[in-house]
Amino acid sequence: MPKIPKENILSAALGLYNNGFTYVQDTRRKHESDIFQIDLLALKVICFGGEDAAQTFYDTDKFARKGAVPPPVQKTLTGENAIHTKDGEAHHNRKEMFMSLMTEENIKRLTERVQIELYKALHKWEDAESVVLFHEARVILCKAVCAWAGVPLTDEEAPYIARDFTLMVDAFGAVGPRNWRGQRARKRTERWMNGIIKKVRQLKLVPERGSALYLTANHKDVDGNVLDIPMATVELLNILRPTVAIAWYVTFSAHAFTTYTDSRLKFLMNVSDYREWFVHEVRRFYPFAPVMGARVKHEFDWHGYRFPKNSLVLLDMYGTNHDPRLWDSPQEFIPERFSNRQIKPFDFLAQGGGDPHQGHRCPGEWITIEVLKTFMGFLVEKVAFDVPQQDLSYDSSRMPTLPNSGFVMSCVSRKMVSSASAVKARR
Template identity: 60%
Template sequence: MHQIPKENILAGGLGLIKEGFPFIMNRRNKFKSDIFKMSIPGFHVICFGGEDAARTFYDAEKFIRKGAVPPPIQKTLTGEQAIHTKDAQEHHHRKAMFMSLLTDSNIDKLQDLVREELEKAVLVWQSIPRIVLFRESAEILSKAICRWAGVPASDEQAVHAARSFVSMVDAFGSLGSRNFRGRKARKDMEQWISRLINDVRSGKLDGDRQSALYVCAHYRDMKGNLLDLKMAAIELLNILRPTVAIAWYVTFAALALEHYPDCKPKMEQEDDQYILQFINEVRRFYPFAPFMGAIVKKDFQWHQYRFGKGSLVLLDMYGTNHDARLWDHPFTFNPDRFNHRLIRPFDFLAQGGGDPRNGHRCPGELITVQTLRTFLVFLTRDVNYQVPQQDLSYSLARMPTLPHSGFIMENVLPK
């Protein structure tokens, strides 16, 4: 049995704060090992990364999610006791609710709504000198997903919801004011959606029976019971919030167009295959999710290292997406790497690993890809714009991160 390399508590705690996304990857390089352990206040943690580590991490016989999502994240990002904390049959049963909504026709319907909101937005943008793409895309996505989900919301309510969803995501990995704003935003959103679900159940609000609002309101657990109002609201928010979070990817995609201008003509020529390659490279290259946590279900060995029952384990998602054994020149932005490259379930971890139908990979991944395609077609084929001088740098120490300016665009005009 091999001894797992160990990082000392000071270097571990401070390193995570100072380094952020590449923290686990940097320690794997330091120890020349795909695995190490460390202590941080309140936790003894095993960290590992790479394709085989991901394959192991998503093995339901070895890991569970219950107890792995820290309370501060549940109280801001995911919601308490949401699907992210479920395992085995309970997880499969609840996930089936989400998958029932993510049909090809429903995803197409959402893209139609996103395009409608983009077309309305550009009529406003052409009359003002500049816009901030991150803020505008979050509001567009909020309006579209509320309409798609059957959530009755005025434009003003959808804009308020967008700001709340951004605060909830921005609270990830934070303390202090960011965390406080995220908690308040979640509380406000849970109360709003709970009232709507109550109205659906009482018959006061008559909506589309195929809508996400109706499905979440009437979902029954494995015992045949309706979810309580708060939990039903939490799961509906786990459809709305991640869709608005695509604004992070939209902003990084625009940044890539600016930094790598040779990519743009290929998308202007209606090369849909290249657009998909570009989208996958944006999702691989830019920082979105640093790591994922799980709890060891029972003792097991991995590469002659012991994983003890109850241990908290973090999978290095950012580092796996930048692993030189999987990706040639991993810190070079190159959409052509996805030309005819087969993406395996555990080598590309933009939104988790494994099978989204029955595992813990994000079920909304296809929505992310299609929504990015909608925005990129719009940016490259439908409008002209200028990018003024601004601070487009971003900090890997901040989780989540974003170009400091939010990506300012000037003189946005329809072609």
């Protein structure tokens, strides 16, 4: 039986610090292997990637999520004991609640709310010398998703709640001050949401039946017990926070329009469903989630390599999305690659792999796709703006990362006639 190639803890720490998103992929290449191991004292961390690795990783008979999400991540990003840490019937029970929101009608309602907030924001942008798209996007998305979910939120509260949501996301790959800021943001947000759930339980607030607030406040676990208030709060935040996090993809989409200039006109015209291809390529190409973790349930062999019970295993999501065996010219931004490509469960891991109804693939993936199409469609159809000189580079060693400027727009104005209509008229 072959031995798994090894990396010592110092080289792994240095590699992560210097390379961030590409560390696992770079190390796999160095060993000419899809798998390697990091020895952390008594703990063995196995890293692997590729389509076959992803299919194995999402096999619930082999892997469990319990014990795989580090406490610092639970205290900032996901919340403690959330759906991300559940397995088996408990996971399926929570997943059904999330998936019940992912209907075509519900997603359309959300995108309509996003458009409403975009029009409101545009009125403000026209009076400003410049705006930072990332900051604007997070507030727009926060207001839209809260209205959609039935969560009361005032215009005065929105910037602070939106900021705290993004601080929680920004903390997931950090230690020290960034993580501490994320923890403080989560505590503030949980206090706010606890109060709202309490009002629902006390019948002081009656959300619309079927809304995210209604479902989480009334959800029963596998034993038939209503989730306690802290747990209901955690799961409701796990609906709101990821939607606000689409602000990262919005900013990267604007970066793509500026860097790959033909993509903006193609998106505007949307020939042969280009918008869908563009959104997929943004999620594949740009860095957001580097790895996903799980624990080995019982010892098994994979391509001759032994996976010991309870080992922590990291799946290389970024590397799989840039695997030359799966993607032609993976380091190039080519939305057209999706024109004749059927997305399979384990080759495109922008938001996890497998079946979203049964496994741990993100249930909000459809929301991400439709909200991005709506948001970027509004920017190209309804808004004229300049892109002043700024630092649009991003640090791939930082997790998560973002264009350094946040994407500044200046001289923003409303288009009187959509560019798409004008182009068609000239034809």
